[in-house]
Amino acid sequence: MLNNDINNPEIIVDSLRAQGYRITKAREDIVRILCNVKHYTVEELVNELKAIKKDVNVATVYNNINFLVHEGIVNEYNFNNKNSVYELNIGLHAHLVCIDCNDIINIDIPTFKSIKDNVEKNTGFKILNAKLDMYGYCPSCLKNKSNNE
Numbered sequence: 001m002l003n004n005d006i007n008n009p010e011i012i013v014d015s016l017r018a019q020g021y022r023i024t025k026a027r028e029d030i031v032r033i034l035c036n037v038k039h040y041t042v043e044e045l046v047n048e049l050k051a052i053k054k055d056v057n058v059a060t061v062y063n064n065i066n067f068l069v070h071e072g073i074v075n076e077y078n079f080n081n082k083n084s085v086y087e088l089n090i091g092l093h094a095h096l097v098c099i100d101c102n103d104i105i106n107i108d109i110p111t112f113k114s115i116k117d118n119v120e121k122n123t124g125f126k127i128l129n130a131k132l133d134m135y136g137y138c139p140s141c142l143k144n145k146s147n148n149e
């Protein structure tokens with residue numbers, strides 16, 4: 001689990017290597033950005049990489065992010081039928097998605113976790129990701145709406 005060291009990209013990268021994952025320099029760069037714990041599109045990742053003066057090729061970023069998803073290091077999500085977004089696998093959590101400003105908020109729901117644990121126990125399935133997304137208006141969009149009515 002990456003949870004505890006999320007603020008320390010160094011530790012995350014070292015521990016992935018120690019676990020035997022092939023973390024090339026290009027993959028390391030992506031993991032470091034994802035340590036900001038936001039939900040990034042590939043386009044946003046490319047922009048972040050460019051901002052730190054990395055030589056980026058969009059196809060390579062796609063390949064590397066797909067590798068990280070396949071290994072369970074990164075999770076892929078789709079919200080509001082928009083492009084996929086990627087987040088470091090920080091453990092099972094649900095998402096609140098605002099349909100106005102597209103804000104995505106991570107939320108811990110213990111019941112959601114226990115459902116996953118039960119399913120793993122009963123089926124022997126190793127679950128890398130499960131999705132529980134709730135759509136609606138965030139408090140500030142809700143406030144704007146009621147002001148305009």
Ligand SMILES: [Zn+2]
Nearest residue numbers: 098101138141
């Ligand atoms: Zn909003």
Ligand SMILES: [Zn+2]
Nearest residue numbers: 087093095106
């Ligand atoms: Zn999330």
